[in-house]
Amino acid sequence: MxxxxxxxxxxxxxxxxxxxxxxxxxxxxxxxxxxxxxxxxxxxxxxxxxxxxxxxxxxxxxxxxxxxxxxxxxxxxxxxxxxxxxxxxxxxxxxxxxxxxxxxxxxxxxxxxxxxxxxxxxxxxxxxxxxxxxxxxxxxxxxxxxxxxxxxxxxxxxxxxxxxxxxxxxxxxxxxxxxxxxxxxxxxxxxxxxxxxxxxxxxxGRGQSSAPSPQRRFTARWHLAWSQCHVARKWGLPPPGLGKVVENLAKAIGYGLLLNRDKMHAHAGSALGALAGRAGRSALARQGLSEKPLL
The missing domain is CATH 3.90.550.10 (Spore Coat Polysaccharide Biosynthesis Protein SpsA; Chain A)
Known part of the structure; x- marks a missing residue:
């Protein structure tokens, strides 16, 4: 070929x-x-x-x-x-x-x-x-x-x-x-x-597709955690534990007190994305997208 x-x-x-x-x-x-x-x-x-x-x-x-x-x-x-x-x-x-x-x-x-x-x-x-x-x-x-x-x-x-x-x-x-x-x-x-x-x-290049920022780190980590919950539910697997959610919330607060915005946004995104995934919220709705498939 x-x-x-x-x-x-x-x-x-x-x-x-x-x-x-x-x-x-x-x-x-x-x-x-x-x-x-x-x-x-x-x-x-x-x-x-x-x-x-x-x-x-x-x-x-x-x-x-x-x-x-x-x-x-x-x-x-x-x-x-x-x-x-x-x-x-x-x-x-x-x-x-x-x-x-x-x-x-x-x-x-x-x-x-x-x-x-x-x-x-x-x-x-x-x-x-x-x-x-x-x-x-x-x-x-x-x-x-x-x-x-x-x-x-x-x-x-x-x-x-x-x-x-x-x-x-x-x-x-x-x-x-x-x-x-x-x-x-x-x-x-x-x-x-x-x-x-x-x-x-x-x-x-791994991770060089677009320039990083605290907000993009938050969004990326939110979707990573949400998608873990989504595929686990889809394939009949247990969702990630609540202990990890609590850990990420605690780290977000800690890094916020240290004024480390990058890590604060990253851990907050992980925690909130996991909570949204466990609650069955839509990742597309968060982005303002239609649920209609594009294929």
């Missing part, structure tokens, strides 16, 4: 600083890109167009999974490549992912080795949605070749578009976090394998 079989989907939100490297790396591999811009306040959309991407502009920040669903629906190729804007695909990686797709027809998702700025290989062998025996603490052993894994990171993920659409894409109730864990669980439940491809590599 050639690169013409793939469309990259890149969701941007104030990602102007990292988009040029991301889109340049995709173009070097011959991959066309759709950039779904989540109402950025910077020049993300203009930069994406300048680098040859097709740009879909959202009137509001729709969140990560929902925006990727929009991009997947707009694509017309048999494969889509989910790519974070702070990720640079390395030479030959897409060809290796497509070769794996041909070699493993029962698999629906394929991920490259993700290299962090420190040089560490990021691997996600455990998850809230894993069976207990897979979540026991132990040293992470990196695969020495292609390997089936229970979960793959959504930072860079080649997907069979038809399968992705048939499953409804990423869970549209989630604004941010755990979209990839939930998708991987649904893919496995539907009988599809997930393959970590040793011969493909991508460089991931």
């Amino acid at each position: 050639s690169a013409a079989a793939v469309t990259a989907i890149v969701v941007s939100y104030d990602s102007a600083q990292v988009l040029p490297a991301c889109l340049s790396a995709l173009a070097a591999e011959g991959i066309g890109a759709i950039v779904v811009d989540n109402a950025s306040g910077d020049a993300s959309a203009e930069i994406a167009a300048r680098y040859g991407a097709r740009v879909l502009r959202s009137a509001r920040n729709e969140g990560y999974g929902r925006a990727n669903n929009l991009g997947a629906r707009a694509a017309a190729t048999p494969f889509i490549l989910i790519v974070n804007p702070d990720l640079e695909i390395q030479p030959g990686a897409v060809a290796a992912l497509l070769a794996a797709a041909e070699a493993y027809p029962d698999a629906a998702a394929f991920a490259p080795r993700l290299i962090e700025p420190s040089g560490r290989v990021f691997l996600q062998p455990r998850s809230l949605l894993s069976p207990d025996h897979l979540n026991r603490a132990r040293r992470i052993v990196l695969p020495e070749g292609d390997a089936c894994l229970p979960f793959l990171s959504g930072a860079c993920l080649l997907l069979r578009r038809e399968v992705f659409l048939a499953l409804g894409g990423f869970d549209p109730a989630i604004f941010l976090f755990y979209e990839d864990d939930d998708l991987c669980r649904r893919l496995r439940e539907a009988g599809h394998a997930l393959v970590h491809v040793h011969g493909a590599e991508a460089r991931h």
